Structure formats: structure tokens, C-alpha cells
Amino acid sequence: MAFEYEKYLRMDKIPHLWCPGCGIGIVLKAMLRSVENVGWDKNDISFVSGIGCTSRAPGYIDCNTLHTTHGRALSFATGVKLAKPDKNLVVFSGDGDATAIGGNHFIHACRRNIDMTLVVVNNNVYGMTGGQHSPTTPIGYKTNTTIYGNIDPTFDICLLAKAAGASYVARATVNKGRVLEKYITKGFQNKGFSVIVATANCHTQFGRKNKMSDPISSRKWIESREIPLEKARTMKAAELKDKVITGEFTTDEAETTFWENYNSPVHEYTEAYAKIIEKVQEK
Amino acid sequence: MKKSARFYSGAELVAKAAIDAGCRFYGGYPITPSSEIAEFMSVMLPKVGGTYVQMEDEIAAMGTIIGASLAGVKSLTATSGPGFSLKQENIGYAYMAEVPCVICNVMRGGPSTGLPTALAQADIMQAKWGTHGDHPVIALTPAYLEEIYELTIKAFNFSEIYRIPVMLMLDEVIAHLSAAINLPEKESLVIKDRRKPSVPPEKYFPYDTAYGDVPPMANFFEGYRYHVTGLSHDKTGFPTTDPELVQADQERHLRKVNWKKNEIVDYEYYLMKDAEIVIFAYGSTARAARVAVDNARKSGIKVGMMRFRVIWPLPEAEILKLCGRAKAIIVPEMNMGQLSDVIERYAADRTKIIRINHVGGVPIHPTDIHNKIREAL
Numbered sequence: 276m277a278f279e280y281e282k283y284l285r286m287d288k289i290p291h292l293w294c295p296g297c298g299i300g301i302v303l304k305a306m307l308r309s310v311e312n313v314g315w316d317k318n319d320i321s322f323v324s325g326i327g328c329t330s331r332a333p334g335y336i337d338c339n340t341l342h343t344t345h346g347r348a349l350s351f352a353t354g355v356k357l358a359k360p361d362k363n364l365v366v367f368s369g370d371g372d373a374t375a376i377g378g379n380h381f382i383h384a385c386r387r388n389i390d391m392t393l394v395v396v397n398n399n400v401y402g403m404t405g406g407q408h409s410p411t412t413p414i415g416y417k418t419n420t421t422i423y424g425n426i427d428p429t430f431d432i433c434l435l436a437k438a439a440g441a442s443y444v445a446r447a448t449v450n451k452g453r454v455l456e457k458y459i460t461k462g463f464q465n466k467g468f469s470v471i472v473a474t475a476n477c478h479t480q481f482g483r484k485n486k487m488s489d490p491i492s493s494r495k496w497i498e499s500r501e502i503p504l505e506k507a508r509t510m511k512a513a514e515l516k517d518k519v520i521t522g523e524f525t526t527d528e529a530e531t532t533f534w535e536n537y538n539s540p541v542h543e544y545t546e547a548y549a550k551i552i553e554k555v556q557e558k
Numbered sequence: 559m560k561k562s563a564r565f566y567s568g569a570e571l572v573a574k575a576a577i578d579a580g581c582r583f584y585g586g587y588p589i590t591p592s593s594e595i596a597e598f599m600s601v602m603l604p605k606v607g608g609t610y611v612q613m614e615d616e617i618a619a620m621g622t623i624i625g626a627s628l629a630g631v632k633s634l635t636a637t638s639g640p641g642f643s644l645k646q647e648n649i650g651y652a653y654m655a656e657v658p659c660v661i662c663n664v665m666r667g668g669p670s671t672g673l674p675t676a677l678a679q680a681d682i683m684q685a686k687w688g689t690h691g692d693h694p695v696i697a698l699t700p701a702y703l704e705e706i707y708e709l710t711i712k713a714f715n716f717s718e719i720y721r722i723p724v725m726l727m728l729d730e731v732i733a734h735l736s737a738a739i740n741l742p743e744k745e746s747l748v749i750k751d752r753r754k755p756s757v758p759p760e761k762y763f764p765y766d767t768a769y770g771d772v773p774p775m776a777n778f779f780e781g782y783r784y785h786v787t788g789l790s791h792d793k794t795g796f797p798t799t800d801p802e803l804v805q806a807d808q809e810r811h812l813r814k815v816n817w818k819k820n821e822i823v824d825y826e827y828y829l830m831k832d833a834e835i836v837i838f839a840y841g842s843t844a845r846a847a848r849v850a851v852d853n854a855r856k857s858g859i860k861v862g863m864m865r866f867r868v869i870w871p872l873p874e875a876e877i878l879k880l881c882g883r884a885k886a887i888i889v890p891e892m893n894m895g896q897l898s899d900v901i902e903r904y905a906a907d908r909t910k911i912i913r914i915n916h917v918g919g920v921p922i923h924p925t926d927i928h929n930k931i932r933e934a935l
């Protein structure tokens with residue numbers, strides 16, 4: 276049976292403002308199917324976003340939706356969550372929103388391991404402002420501000436999230452909507468801070484400057500760069516240059532390094548705070 | 559003094575009043591001279607089941623209090639100059655989305671890191687124009703400990719009544735004062751809460767002006783499932799660029815405060831009946847001004863003071879009247895003339911404006927004011 280997206284969408288707000296073929300739509304669909312998978316009541320969910328093409332998503336979702344300022348979505352969401360710890364918080368951010376202007380909030384939300392899910396749509400560019408480079412624009416690629424080829428090094432958002440303390444981290448591309456759905460669902464189920472990076476196409480801004488101005492060629496480019504984590508583990512670091520590792524960035528026994536053990540999350544934040552309240556009130 | 563009197567600092571009173579006003583959330587980032595407020599809140603909030611969080615910066619702190627308030631929990635943040643600057647973009651968001659909250663700014667010397675531990679009244683204009691765009695402003699300037707308690711509660715009430723962020727502007731001296739005082743009985747307090755929608759979710763619009771200039775506010779998770787944005791929006795809460803709607807909405811925002819000015823402006827006259835020389839003052843400088851007035855009166859000088867407990871909005875009509883009547887107006891301020899500039903516009907050359915502007919971090923002494931009173935004669 277076809278999935279009833281209408282159940283979760285504000286149909287009167289459709290058509291949406293995204294370009295035809297934009298990757299964001301696939302991520303939104305994966306996210307809505309994930310809501311169905313975990314069975315959350317729409318009244319108990321708040322979708323929060325910053326500013327950007329990606330961040331327009333909450334406007335289309337029939338929940339408590341909060342479209343905030345550029346980069347700050349996680350801080351608004353933290354306030355909502357701390358006020359109502361039993362509710363479900365989902366944050367939707369672009370790569371610029373989450374890791375440039377919002378980079379500080381990003382690492383601190385990971386560190387706090389506060390129970391919410393952040394979905395980052397990484398299209399390697401500032402889509403909404405017309406195609407300037409972002410902290411994830413690959414070296415050598417062109418954007419409106421790197422017309423001679425980008426020299427600004429990139430973040431790997433998943434590694435950043437893990438190092439900062441997020442308790443569930445995964446990445447999939449928009450070429451694999453079902454995988455994305457699986458990861459987002461797991462993120463929702465994780466009691467702690469989850470980061471799911473969706474590698475997506477912005478053919479309009481990023482593609483246009485790099486000889487892939489239609490959705491198909493942009494997604495082929497994404498496909499050509501994707502290396503599943505299992506395979507990546509068998510490869511040399513040099514071979515992984517300019518590749519995008521996908522999968523769940525969990526650390527199984529064999530993989531767990533000294534530093535990851537040393538740096539693993541200690542607790543979920545709202546649970547820890549509830550214990551403080553309990554302790555103080557006992558006195 | 560009643561037996562129940564106990565020692566309070568200004569900072570503790572902000573925290574206590576906030577909690578008595580129903581505040582159950584504090585998001586902050588430490589900065590001198592406001593940090594004690596955060597410390598008190600971190601101790602007091604868990605006792606009443608509330609939440610304290612220390613964020614990574616003031617931008618985030620401001621974001622958390624907007625989020626918490628949308629979820630139905632009255633919220634406070636406190637900061638000082640540089641932190642107040644960082645909060646400004648999100649303060650603008652709170653104006654635009656009409657989210658009640660209180661921002662306490664314990665003013666210090668600026669610009670930039672300036673004088674971290676010294677007294678100033680440097681942010682009177684930042685409180686009014688700190689964020690971009692037009693918006694209504696309510697800013698309170700207590701001068702006494704009892705008044706900190708009273709005006710902090712008022713700040714929360716204003717924020718809930720008008721759905722706006724309210725600025726509680728202390729200066730370093732006021733925040734760090736400590737004395738034994740009596741607080742009003744809990745039962746005597748008037749506590750206001752945001753007006754909730756009276757219609758079911760299908761009929762609810764978050765910015766519905768059918769109920770007046772301040773739309774009823776549903777909290778998140780109460781079944782209303784609406785949209786909140788910092789973009790210009792229509793009554794449904796969704797973005798619009800319709801020039802007429804945007805214009806009308808901005809005018810409504812200003813009207814929320816302008817039309818209720820009489821219920822918001824708050825000032826005190828001190829020995830004003832026969833005053834020929836008038837001092838306009840607020841915050842700790844008003845305490846010095848009061849001593850100066852007393853001293854000058856002893857030598858028979860007809861001087862009085864108008865003290866602003868609420869600095870924005872100002873009581874325009876009264877100020878205009880005084881500007882027409884006074885022989886001279888003295889405005890002592892711990893900044894380079896942020897209020898004096900405004901008063902000068904009201905005076906429009908009808909009377910002499912004498913400024914006292916200290917920005918070196920030491921209080922204005924009653925003698926400094928007394929000298930100017932003599933000069934005015």
C-alpha cells in the first residue's frame with residue numbers, strides 16, 4: 276500500500292518551494308515514514324529548523340513546527356525539549372546551517388547527548404542564498420564564491436558528531452531513500468542525540484557550477500563518491516580521498532578505539548537533569 | 559522592619575521574583591556582572607521542578623528561552639553588555655514570533671569587552687534598537703532592591719500580556735546591592751499569564767487579530783500544531799510577502815505597546831510640585847540624584863526629580879509638559895547621553911538640557927549633580 280504522506284503534510288501548503296528534483300524532498304519523505312515507523316502522535320512532535328532551503332521543510336509538516344534563525348535551530352529545540360522532556364524533537368538543518376553558523380551549537384548538542392534527532396541535508400553548498408561554498412564543499416569544486424576551485428577544507432559531519440559525543444550517527448545518500456528511512460527511524464528510537472546526514476543534490480546551485488545541472492547527473496556524482504562503511508574499512512586512507520562514507524557510524528567491539536571508549540557519552544541530558552530535580556526535592 | 563526581613567542581593571531578587579512570577583526555565587551563559595543571577599537560578603529552579611541550562615553562548619541561551627516559552631514555560635535569561643549584543647538576533651525573533659520572555663541585562667561599560675566589572679548604563683539604546691527592524695519595546699530600570707523584585711514580576715507580566723520579550727535593565731550597582739528587606743506577601747502578588755485560545759484547533763490562527771492586537775497563544779503540544787517563523791507572516795503563521803499584510807502586521811506590533819502606554823509607563827515624581835529645575839534619572843544614578851535634590855533643597859533651591867522605573871516607553875506627555883515648564887533639565891547618565899538625546903528632542907530648545915555623562919566606571923556622585931544644579935540657577 277502506498278504510504279499516506281498526506282497524513283503528515285499540510286497539504287494546503289503544497290506545492291513546496293523547492294526546485295523540481297531537489298534532494299530535500301526525498302529526505303522529508305524518509306523522515307515522515309520514520310515518524311510512522313515509531314508511531315509518534317503528531318501533537319507530541321516538534322519539528323525545528325534554521326534557515327535555508329532545507330530548513331523550509333517544517334512548514335509543510337503538520338506538527339508543532341518552528342522555523343528559527345540561521346544556525347540556531349538546535350538551541351531553540353533544546354529549550355523546547357528541556358521544557359517538555361517527554362516530547363519528541365526533530366531538527367532539520369542544511370550543511371551551512373548545522374556546521375558553519377551553527378557549528379558551535381552542533382558540537383554542544385552532541386556533547387550534551389540531549390534526546391533529539393538532527394537530520395542534516397548535506398548538499399555541499401549554500402542553496403538558498405544562491406550557491407556559495409559551505410564547510411562541506413569538496414576541495415577543487417566550483418561555487419559562486421570558489422569560482423577558481425575551492426581551497427577551503429571540509430568537515431566530515433559524521434566524524435565531527437561522533438567526536439563531539441552524539442550517541443547515534445549515520446549517513447545515507449538521497450539515492451537510497453529506504454536506507455535513509457532506516458537510519459532516521461533508528462535515530463528516533465535512540466534515547467540521546469542522533470545525527471543523520473543525508474547526502475543530497477542541489478543541482479540548481481552546486482550542480483550548475485560543476486557540469487551537473489540536472490538532478491540525474493548530480494545524483495550520479497553522489498553515487499560515484501559513495502563508499503559503504505564496510506568497504507571503506509578495507510581501503511587505504513588515500514583511496515578514500517574525495518569519497519563519502521555511508522552507513523552507521525557505530526563502533527562495534529573490534530572497531531572501538533581507545534579514544535572512542537574514553538570519550539563515549541555518559542548519559543542523556545534530560546534524564547540526568549530529572550535526577551537533579553529528584554535529588555534536590557528529596558531534601 | 560518586620561521580623562521576616564532578610565538579606566537579599568539584587569541578583570538574588572531577580573531570581574526570586576522570576577520564580578514567584580512563575581518562571582520555570584533559565585537558559586544562560588555566564589558574564590560579569592550578571593553571573594550571580596544564573597547561579598541563583600541554578601540552585602532555585604530544580605527545587606520547584608524547573609530547569610536551568612548553561613548553553614554554549616548567549617545566542618544559544620536566547621534560543622532556549624524562546625523554545626521553552628513556546629512550549630508553555632515562562633523563561634528568563636540574564637546577561638551583560640557583550641552577551642546582550644549576541645542575543646539581539648534572537649531577541650528580534652521573539653518580537654517577530656511574539657514569544658513572551660524576559661531578558662535581564664546587568665549593564666557594564668562598553669563598547670566591546672569594555673569595563674567588565676564596572677558600573678555603567680551603557681545599553682539604554684541597545685535595549686531599544688539592538689535588533690534590526692522596528693518593534694515595540696518595554697524596558698524596566700529598577701533603582702532599589704524592593705523595586706527589583708516588583709519590576710521583575712512586572713517584566714514577566716508585561717511579556718505575557720503583550721507577547722513580547724521584555725528587557726529588565728539593571729546596572730552593576732543595583733545588581734550587587736545587598737540589604738535586609740521585606741518582600742510582599744505571596745498572596746498579594748498579581749501574576750499574569752498569556753491568554754490561551756478559546757477556540758478548538760481547527761479554528762485557531764496563531765496570529766489572529768480578531769481578539770485584539772495581542773493574539774491568544776497556544777503552547778506547543780496542546781493539540782494546536784501551528785507554525786512559528788521569524789519571516790513576515792500572516793495570521794496563519796505562514797510566510798507572506800504581501801505588502802499590505804506585512805505593513806498591517808508591523809503596525810499592530812507597535813500598537814500592542816503604544817496603545818497601552820498608559821498601563822506601561824511608570825515613573826516617580828520626587829519634590830516636583832514647585833520644582834523649577836528638574837532632574838530626569840533612572841537606575842542607580844537616580845539614587846545619587848535624590849541625595850543631590852535633598853541637599854539642594856536645604857539651600858532653598860527648587861529642584862525635583864522625575865525618575866523612570868520604566869525607561870521604554872517614556873511618559874511622553876509628562877516629559878513634554880515639563881520641558882515647557884522647567885527652567886532647566888538635568889540628565890545624569892552613566893553613558894554618553896543616550897537618554898539626554900531623546901529628552902533634547904522633546905525639549906526642542908524650550909529649555910536648557912544639562913548633561914552629566916560618566917563612562918569611566920565610577921558612580922555619578924551627588925556632588926557632581928549638585929554642581930550642575932548650581933550651574934542651572
Ligand SMILES: Cc1ncc(C[n+]2csc(CCOP(=O)(O)OP(=O)(O)O)c2C)c(N)n1
Pocket residue numbers: 326327328329330345368369370371372373396398400401402403404409477
Ligand atoms: C545570520 C544570518 N546570516 C546569513 C543568512 C543568509 N543565509 C540564509 S540561508 C544561508 C545558507 C543556507 O545553506 P545551508 O544551511 O547549507 O542550507 P541549504 O539552503 O543548502 O539547504 C545563508 C548564508 C541568514 N539568513 N542569517
Ligand code: SF4
Pocket residue numbers: 292293294296297298299328329398402403476477478479480
Ligand atoms: S536551490 Fe538547491 S537546495 Fe534549494 S531547492 Fe533548489 S535544488 Fe534544492
Ligand SMILES: [Mg+2]
Pocket residue numbers: 369370371396397398399400401402409
Ligand atoms: Mg546546503
